[in-house]
Every structure is written in structure tokens, then in C-alpha cells.
Amino acid sequence: MVSRVPFYTTVAILIITGLSLAMMRHLQLGIPFWPGEQKQAWLIEARVDFVSFDQPVLASLKLPHNPPGFTLLNEVAASPGYGFAIIEHDGQRRGEWSKNQANGQQTLYYKAQLIPDKNTLETTTEPRPLARQVLWSDAEAIAASDILTQARSKSSSAESLTRELLRLLRNPEPGQNTALLLTNHSIASALDKLLNQAGIPTRVSVGLYLEDARRRQGLTQMVEIYTDDRWLAFDPQTGFQGLPENLLLWQRGGDSLLDVVGGQNSRVSFSMIEQTLPSIELAQSQFAGQGLSWLGVHTLPIEEQSMFKLLFLLPLGAMVVVFMRIIIGLKTSGTFMPILIALAFLQTSLGLGLISFISIVAMGLIIRTWLSRLNLLLVSRIATLVVLVVFLVSLLSLVGYQLGFSTGMTITFFPMIIIAWTIERMSILWEEEGPKEVLIQGGGSLLVAVFAYLIMQLPLSGHLTFNFPELNLVILAVIMLMGQYTGYKLSELRRFRAMLEQR
Amino acid sequence: MRWASPFKLYKAGILGMNCRNVDFIGRYNLRRFYPLVDDKLKTKLLAEEYGVATPALISVVRTQHEISHVEERLMALQSFAIKPSRGSGGKGILVITGRRDDYFVKSSGTEITLEDIKRHLTNTLAGLYSLRGNPDVAIIEDLIEFDDTFEGYSYEGVPDIRIIVFRGYPVMAMLRLATHSSDGKANLHQGAVGVGLDIATGRSLKAVQFAVPIERHPDTGKPLIDMEIPDWENMLLLASRCYEMSNLGYIGTDIVLDKSRGAQLLELNARPGLSIQVANGRGLLPRLRHIERIRKPHKTAEERVAYAMQTFSASGL
Structure with missing residues (x-):
């Protein structure tokens, strides 16, 4: 008998790795476990006003530097015609605006976005300061x-x-x-x-x-x-x-809050508003390039990211298929065809996707009956079907567009080759096992596809799989565990029920 | 009772598909031996090598242009069967039982032309009936003339006997009778009648169609109770020898009884179905576990068959 210890160890390692990586990234990078989680942030604007008379101007404003209890998310300075630089010196930060020639009322803005962060600890690396000499009268x-x-x-x-x-x-x-x-x-x-x-x-x-x-x-x-x-x-x-x-x-x-050289009547005023930002965006901008952030896919260009968004949903779909086939015992036509259909549904929306998928397959089946009379070789018959499916899809899109469904075009998301193969399989099934089996297997595939779609379209699934790709290790472990399931399928409880009745 | 309780099923010893796949097929059937049974041509050649009786091979069609070569040959034949070498689930088996002028008569009575047969061959070669759609080879072999015992028991097609052989021991058997609704096919889910057979005697235990117990054949009306398979022990021996031949621990052997040549091996199946339990009205699990517990398996097919006939009687395990 084969020892199951290595198997269960592997499964345990996968689950622990997945969960702990996710937990670490959650704690370290602040990526929230729930989608749409909001965090409070402050947008603070410092406005510097002064008057200048045809002089070179250098305005220097003290800027917050690691303020305790807050994290600086980003900062911008907006002042037309001025050069701006942030200068760090002796643990102090100053923003410096400069202009060669300024005349009249001048207004400079500095905006900072800060989020309250209790974890920002005071860091005192500076040497111990000394008390100053005091002068009194x-x-x-x-x-x-x-x-x-x-x-x-x-x-x-x-x-x-x-x-x-x-x-x-x-x-x-x-x-x-x-x-x-x-x-x-x-x-x-x-x-x-x-x-x-x-x-x-x-x-x-x-x-x-x-x-x-x-x-x-x-x-x-x-x-x-x-x-x-x-x-x-x-x-x-x-x-x-x-x-x-x-x-x-x-x-x-330190020294003064505001220094203006070449201006008069200078003053600084502050205004602020409270904002709520999605935590996920905060986490991304706040911790970019830190710690475990390289594990995330946020570093990739947007185009690749959206591809990964779909890609990381696949394991979830695969798990649904495995569950449906091993535990429930649904028959599907083609093992993983349902996932591909479900992915297509994600792009088209469910109702429209179902209608267009069923109509394409139905039309394809009619054409396939005619094709079978032509006595073509298999490969060329499938290829013929692929070409015809492309035509069918274009036709449906055009009709949909003319009827005013702007979504008509999305039918093109269906994987053509898969549809062609589905039609071919269904057609053979029809000839050999009759329409009933076609309905069972076709219906089973669609049912699994709809289930997979319903789970994959949940905002939580998309959020978790995309932001915590390591959670897919847990899905992998679950899939492996189901592969060792030796109990009865739900469908077998019906299949063999007659045997118990006869006893 | 619409749903059976899984605990009661387990108590009744019924083998489920997941358990079959993981505990028996996965554990006792080594992947590398699969091609021997998945490819009927290989099985046939191997059977001849091991002296296991099988229907005689008339011709093998491997390429498209060979189809025209066999034309003449087929025109000269009265009856034959065409099978895809790597077909699955009985798909693509064409049985010609006779001739009427230039027409070929299918087992269902439908007449087809030579063109139809050629198209069938083309489809077979292109892989339409094979497991993964891979290009295939078509086998043309002698049609079994089934024994008179089965006269009137099978509506169309050949009645065959499915024996599950586990580690060389025949553990359960059933007779499969084609019906009109199964279109001459012997698969139970397609509507064939399954008659459970007592391993000890070869007598029928019960008969089912679509999992419902029946007493008479739905098409011919012949009573299915009190049937007895002639030459039973030889049939079990043939099945048991397939273990050494195939090296697979858990197989389904499909055997037919020919009028003149006796028991013939039709094909082997590395993933035999579970409905044999329904036909026998009992679960496979206790018998399989019993065989699993045997420390020193018997060496020869004769010993194993004797042991099985003694252990797996209708009143026994």
C-alpha cells in the first residue's frame, strides 16, 4: 500500500504556504482581504502667499518629515512658472520654489496626502540633544x-x-x-x-x-x-x-516654517479635507517595491495585469469543475470546456453569453448534420466547422449590433476552436447516444460553466486571486485532496438507490 | 427513497466510481500497460501469442488508400465486424450480419451500401471514434456466430459476458444482452439487458434493464431467470488468463461464446464500468477487499478460478 504521508504533507505545506504568504502580505503591505475596503486619508494643502516686485524669488517651506502617527502617501507642488525641489538636510525637509523674476501677488501650493498609521513609530537616530543656554532679562x-x-x-x-x-x-x-x-x-x-x-x-x-x-x-x-x-x-x-x-x-x-527671499508679506495657510480611498490603492502606492510586494503582479504593466486577472481565476474554475465532476458527478462534454465558457461569460455577461452560446452551438449542430453527408476527413471537417463558427459569430454580432445590442460584439470572446469541437462532439453524441445524452452532457457543461462563472464573478474571488495569487496554492491543495476522494458521488446515490430498495 | 444514504451504500459494499479509480484502477493498473488493452489490435495479437482464443482477424486497414484495397474483400464476405482499434465505449463498431444483393445488412436490420462502409472506415481512420480523436486503425474480423444457448436472448448483436478480473481472480460476472433500444450494443447505459451470473455456477441471478429488475427479455420475451452459461469454468479460465497477458490488476474481460469455437475474448477494458453491481444485485467491494487481503496469490489460472468459484458463490461473499 502506498503511503499517504508524503501526499498529505505536500497538501499541508501548500495550504500553510499559501495562507501564511497571504497573511504576511496582508500584514506587511496592508493589502485588504475584502474588496472595496476604504481607508481614511487626509489631503492637506499649504498655500504660500507673498508679493514680489520684479525680483528673483526663493521661497522655502518646511515640509513634514516622518510625522508620527501618519504616513506620507504622496506630495505635489503646483506653482506656475516656479521651479520646485525638495531638499533634505539634517533630518529636515524643505520644499524650495524658485523663479528668476516674479512680479505682483504670488501664490504657491504644496499638497500632501497622508494616511493615519499607528504603526509609524518615532525613530530617534539622532544623537542625544543638549539643553540650550537661556537668556532672560x-x-x-x-x-x-x-x-x-x-x-x-x-x-x-x-x-x-x-x-x-x-x-x-x-x-x-x-x-x-x-x-x-x-x-x-x-x-x-x-x-x-x-x-x-x-x-x-x-x-x-x-x-x-x-x-x-x-x-x-x-x-x-x-x-x-x-x-x-x-x-x-x-x-x-x-x-x-x-x-x-x-x-x-x-x-x-529646527528653523523657521517659511522663508521667502525676494518677497514681502509672506504667509502660509493650511486647508485640508478628509478623503476615503480604497485600501487596495493605498497599499499599492504606499508599499511599492517593499518587502513581499514583488510577489504581486501590480508591478506589471496594466495590460499584462488584466490578463493575469483572468489567468488567476482559472484555478478557481478548475476547482469548480473538479468538484462538480468528482463530488457531484455531473457529466460534462470535454473536461475543462466549462471553464473556457465561464471565462467567456465573464466578458459577455451571463444572460447574453448563454443565449449566444446556445444559439451558436444549435446552429452549428444543424450545419454539422449537413456536413456529415459530405464524408469529409475529420480534421478538415473540424476546420470547416471552425470557419463556419467564425462566420456564425460574426453574423450574430452584426445582427446584435443592428438590433441595438451594443454588447453584440462581445460574442467574439467565445473560444472558436472550443465551440467547433463542442459541436463536433455533440453531433457524434447525438448520432450514437441520442439527443437525451446531448442534453445531459451539454446541460451539465453549461451548468458547471454557470456555477464556475457565478463563483468567478464574485468581487471577492477576483480580489483575492488577483491580490493574493499565493492563495491559488490553497486551491491547488483542495484540488489535490479531491483527487484522493474515494467516497460516492452525489449522482451515485441516485444511481445505486435501486440496489438498496431491492434488498 | 429518492437518494440512497452513502453509509447504507457503503454497508452494502457498493463500489463507487471515485473509489474504483483511486483504489483499484490507480493502484493495480500500471499506465504503461494501458496501450495493450486500449488498442484492440495489440490485444488481439497479444491474445494470439498467449493462446487466448479471439475472433480471427480478417484484415487491418491502416491508411486511407488501403480502404479501396479491402473493397473487393468485403464484397466477398457474408458477415464481418469492423472495429476501431482504439475505440471507446463500444463506439464505431459496425456489425454486418448478412448481405442482400449489393447491400450490407447491419445487425439492426438496416441496409447500408459499400459507400457507407467506406465512409465508416474513413471516419475510423481519422480518429472519430478513438479516445482522444487520434488517428486510428480499423480492424475487420470474423463475426461471432453465437451459441444456440443464447438463441432468442439477444435481439440484435452478440450477447457477451463481462467478467471482472481482479489480480487474476474472476470476482463478478454478467451476461449482456443487446436490445432494440441499445441498437445492438452491449452497454448497459445504452439500454442493454444485464444478467448477473453466479461465479460458482454460471447460473443467472437476476436481470436488469436501465437498473430496473426484469424477468423476460424486453424484445423477445424469453425468460431470463434460470439461464445457465455452458462451459462456465472454461470461460472463467479464459478471463483469468487475461491477467498474465495484460499485466493489469483490475480489468473487465468481454467474452463471447461462439457456436463452433467456444469462448472467445472480444476485448479487455482497463476501466470496467460499475453497473455489473446492479445486474448482480450486490456490491463489488467485499470481494475486491477479500482478494486484496490474500497474502500469497495462487500461481495458475486454474487455482485462481477454483478459489473464486468456491468463495464467490451466490450464497457466499
Whole structure:
């Protein structure tokens, strides 16, 4: 007896490989398992306005760089007549517009598409920053050290010190010391200076609260402190610690947000809208060329992709045929003819496909009866049928077109050679076994084709087979398993029922 | 009861198609030996080599131009059978039982011309009846003059006996009688009558047509109960010898009884059908499993036949 162990091992390996590859690609590349899954994305537009008088212009805007909690999907700059470049330097990104001669009101746009992404972790590769030297006026210096002493007495770490300082600075009834500091400083810059004086490295970042359909959204200053090898953000206005989910850190520390050389009255304003994008498109553009993405067929030109789309459906159709024949026991004319018909149905739509297929085969059968009288050799008879089928199909298309069915042309998707062979087989079957067998086998083929079509046209099947081609390994395993099925076919339960009755 | 329960079927020992294909054909029939049985010409030549009786070969038509050569030969013959060498399911077998002037009389009584026969030969050579549409060879052989025992039992065509031989042991047998609705063909699904035969005695057990039990032949009205096949043991021996000849573990042997020449092997089938179970009213599975369990198979056909006749009686397994 042949050992079944290698067989089942192979099947198990196929299933595990298929499923785990699919799972990995799902997790790593974010390809969704369900078609039509939507993801939230933000389209943010930064608009730079300034006036220039016949001067060479260089405008430089700080751009977001790996903002925590977001992934930059794409960015464009639209400004007529300007050259644009993105310059990366010291972990900072700036967009630079330049023009030789600009006159009058100038408007520059920068658009970025970002998707919220909780997995974007803060990466601090930079060396540990140092606290800056702080300069106060004499009176301020005394007030500052008083406040610091007061805050230190109630805190144990950099984090709690910051919280305590914020509480003091935001006190609605400020004491003398805080009032003094806040006359010349904003809460943010006062906090920044106090912390540096306490020896805690900080930076002042600029964030943008994302709210749908907001125009001229103001920027929010955030104070970040460096402690325990990471940056912690505080909102000096609200006193909250940490980054709110809808806050995009546009600029982190560093120099100015906007520099315009050769222009005046420059300002930058932000507007934004929330978008929903199909996750599948996001996954494609976001992870192109990363990790396991080479396994997908998205890298191919569109034309090849659409071919693969059909090709990857074939295993599913083959599985349906195997199931129908082995488990159900349906008779079909030609083993895999039903898949080809089903593929044709995918192009023509079911109703039209069925009508045209049946009418072509019926007409072909009539012609074939006449052909059989001519006593032709087999090959030439089939070839004659092929030519006649081509004529029939063209005729049907033309008639359909004249009748106003724009879909008339799609009949040409039927595989002519297969149809010719089907007609030949059906005709022989008719002569030898009678019309009943023709109906059984022809009907069986059509039934299987319709089933295969119904399964293949499901958006989920198309989506899964195309985006996770490795799932076809699972289909392969199922087909192999069915090849080892030794139980009864459903049709045999009827075929042999008389034997049980007689007992 | 419109559907049988699969568990009851299994309990009754009925062999299903999937089980037959995987457990018996797949396991005991080596692919490389298939051509010997799929090609009737090869089977015939092999049978002659092994001394297994088969109908005499009149002529072989291999190419289109040879058709005109056999014309004269055919005109001189009263009766003959034309078979595609690699036909399947009884397709393309033309049986001429007599002559009327220049016309040839088919077993169904229809008269056809020499032109019709030539077209049939052309079709056969082109592969119309062969398994995959491959070009084929046509065999013209002696028509069996069937034994008087079967007089009135077969409406048209030759009554033949199908014996399933597993590892050389005949396990189940049936007599197939052509009817008017089967157009002289002996396939049960085409409407032939199947008569189950007791391996031990060669007596009929029951008869079915289209899976329905019958007692008389639908066309001739002859009673089908209490038939006995003459020379039964020799027939089993002939079937059993086909195992050594073909090297196939699970085969269906089609045997006819000729008036003068006795049991003759018509053809072998590497994928014998399952309806023999219906004709016998019992499942193949217990007998096949029994043979499978035999550790030391008997060496000679005589021993195997004796063992089978003893084990597979109507009242036994």
C-alpha cells in the first residue's frame, strides 16, 4: 500500500504556504482581504502667499518629515512658472520654489496626502540633544528661578516637571512671577526657556489639527521634551501630554516654517479635507517595491495585469469543475470546456453569453448534420466547422449590433476552436447516444460553466486571486485532496438507490 | 427513497466510481500497460501469442488508400465486424450480419451500401471514434456466430459476458444482452439487458434493464431467470488468463461464446464500468477487499478460478 504521508504533507505545506504568504502580505503591505475596503486619508494643502516686485524669488517651506502617527502617501507642488525641489538636510525637509523674476501677488501650493498609521513609530537616530543656554532679562531670571524651584519641589522627573510648569504657567490667576514671564513670552516659549534652564532638552514643534473641510487652519505650537531617549510632546495651550490622534506635526524644532527671499508679506495657510480611498490603492502606492510586494503582479504593466486577472481565476474554475465532476458527478462534454465558457461569460455577461452560446452551438449542430453527408476527413471537417463558427459569430454580432445590442460584439470572446469541437462532439453524441445524452452532457457543461462563472464573478474571488495569487496554492491543495476522494458521488446515490430498495 | 444514504451504500459494499479509480484502477493498473488493452489490435495479437482464443482477424486497414484495397474483400464476405482499434465505449463498431444483393445488412436490420462502409472506415481512420480523436486503425474480423444457448436472448448483436478480473481472480460476472433500444450494443447505459451470473455456477441471478429488475427479455420475451452459461469454468479460465497477458490488476474481460469455437475474448477494458453491481444485485467491494487481503496469490489460472468459484458463490461473499 502506498503511503499517504508524503501526499498529505505536500497538501499541508501548500495550504500553510499559501495562507501564511497571504497573511504576511496582508500584514506587511496592508493589502485588504475584502474588496472595496476604504481607508481614511487626509489631503492637506499649504498655500504660500507673498508679493514680489520684479525680483528673483526663493521661497522655502518646511515640509513634514516622518510625522508620527501618519504616513506620507504622496506630495505635489503646483506653482506656475516656479521651479520646485525638495531638499533634505539634517533630518529636515524643505520644499524650495524658485523663479528668476516674479512680479505682483504670488501664490504657491504644496499638497500632501497622508494616511493615519499607528504603526509609524518615532525613530530617534539622532544623537542625544543638549539643553540650550537661556537668556532672560534680570527681572525675568529671578522670576524664572523662583518658578523652577516651586515646580521642582513638586516633581520628580523631567516629565512631571514639565507638567508642573505647565500647570503654573496656565494658572488662570497667575502669580507675580508667571505674570512677569508671560508679558513678554507666549506660554510655549516661556515653557521652552524654563525647561532648558532646568537642563531638559526641548524643541518647539508646529502641529496642524486635522479637521475635515477646514480652511485656513491655524498652527498649534507643541513643546517637546527629550527624556528617556524619546521625545514627549506637550500642548502648552491645553496642557495635555502626548500627541492627539488628529494632530499632524508639520515641523519639528529646527528653523523657521517659511522663508521667502525676494518677497514681502509672506504667509502660509493650511486647508485640508478628509478623503476615503480604497485600501487596495493605498497599499499599492504606499508599499511599492517593499518587502513581499514583488510577489504581486501590480508591478506589471496594466495590460499584462488584466490578463493575469483572468489567468488567476482559472484555478478557481478548475476547482469548480473538479468538484462538480468528482463530488457531484455531473457529466460534462470535454473536461475543462466549462471553464473556457465561464471565462467567456465573464466578458459577455451571463444572460447574453448563454443565449449566444446556445444559439451558436444549435446552429452549428444543424450545419454539422449537413456536413456529415459530405464524408469529409475529420480534421478538415473540424476546420470547416471552425470557419463556419467564425462566420456564425460574426453574423450574430452584426445582427446584435443592428438590433441595438451594443454588447453584440462581445460574442467574439467565445473560444472558436472550443465551440467547433463542442459541436463536433455533440453531433457524434447525438448520432450514437441520442439527443437525451446531448442534453445531459451539454446541460451539465453549461451548468458547471454557470456555477464556475457565478463563483468567478464574485468581487471577492477576483480580489483575492488577483491580490493574493499565493492563495491559488490553497486551491491547488483542495484540488489535490479531491483527487484522493474515494467516497460516492452525489449522482451515485441516485444511481445505486435501486440496489438498496431491492434488498 | 429518492437518494440512497452513502453509509447504507457503503454497508452494502457498493463500489463507487471515485473509489474504483483511486483504489483499484490507480493502484493495480500500471499506465504503461494501458496501450495493450486500449488498442484492440495489440490485444488481439497479444491474445494470439498467449493462446487466448479471439475472433480471427480478417484484415487491418491502416491508411486511407488501403480502404479501396479491402473493397473487393468485403464484397466477398457474408458477415464481418469492423472495429476501431482504439475505440471507446463500444463506439464505431459496425456489425454486418448478412448481405442482400449489393447491400450490407447491419445487425439492426438496416441496409447500408459499400459507400457507407467506406465512409465508416474513413471516419475510423481519422480518429472519430478513438479516445482522444487520434488517428486510428480499423480492424475487420470474423463475426461471432453465437451459441444456440443464447438463441432468442439477444435481439440484435452478440450477447457477451463481462467478467471482472481482479489480480487474476474472476470476482463478478454478467451476461449482456443487446436490445432494440441499445441498437445492438452491449452497454448497459445504452439500454442493454444485464444478467448477473453466479461465479460458482454460471447460473443467472437476476436481470436488469436501465437498473430496473426484469424477468423476460424486453424484445423477445424469453425468460431470463434460470439461464445457465455452458462451459462456465472454461470461460472463467479464459478471463483469468487475461491477467498474465495484460499485466493489469483490475480489468473487465468481454467474452463471447461462439457456436463452433467456444469462448472467445472480444476485448479487455482497463476501466470496467460499475453497473455489473446492479445486474448482480450486490456490491463489488467485499470481494475486491477479500482478494486484496490474500497474502500469497495462487500461481495458475486454474487455482485462481477454483478459489473464486468456491468463495464467490451466490450464497457466499
